[in-house]
Amino acid sequence: MPRPSDELDRYDLTCHRLREALLGQLPASVDLVATVTAHAYWVCVAVSGDGTAWEEALRDYTALAQQRAAAEGEAERREIALLQQELAQTPGPVLDVGAGWGRLASLYESLALPAVYVEPAALGTQLMRRSGLNRVAQSVGEALPFADGPFSAAIIGWVLHHGAAPDVDAPAILIQAARVLAPGGKLLSIEPLGEKFSQTEWTSLLREAGFHVNRVEWFFTSESSPGATERYALAVGARCAD
């Protein structure tokens, strides 16, 4: 298990290598810093250590950024605009479950919305703390370290579709989210829908955990590979009263 400083050092080195590889290679519309930040996180979460597997992951994610960063940037702009609308009337605090490296922190800050971040990966919690966020808990979503009911909204973004992975128990994460939300509290769930994770599967999970699904909005169609289409979608739910 690497020491925390080792993990951050490796992340910084990964950012440096990605920046070198991508500088001048991306369309003008693409935010280089945001692209490097995200892809470096994925490289470091995908492989530990800095040997051959890391070099391979760097090559793969550099190619991915070159192919997909413009489209993914547009998808993210639409996602943020939708979340902004949904959170504008929310008093907070908001709970971000599986918050990664704190991608949505600037959105919460722009809305003056108090936020609490939960993330199991040590790299994610270290990056969030290093960027100045202080309400960060290292935990899985299946065991949220909070009392019942303090949050007015919960965001679970790009986590539940990993339900087939042994480390993601989507029903348990949703039951925990319902527990820590105040009655009527808002759930914002964002996922890529396709052959591996359907809208029916997703909305059934939400309902079974005790949410009323008010609407589902598809905001982007992604051609992740030839013939493989995913639709990125936001589900807006409310915790049913007990």
Ligand SMILES: C[S@@+](CC[C@H](N)C(=O)[O-])C[C@H]1O[C@@H](n2cnc3c(N)ncnc32)[C@H](O)[C@@H]1O
């Ligand atoms: C694709 S990233 C999305 C990050 C962030 N939600 C965003 O929208 O940028 C998925 C995140 O879920 C986290 N994760 C994995 N297993 C989890 C679990 N059991 N509970 C909560 N989060 C988990 C991963 O560590 C990773 O940071």
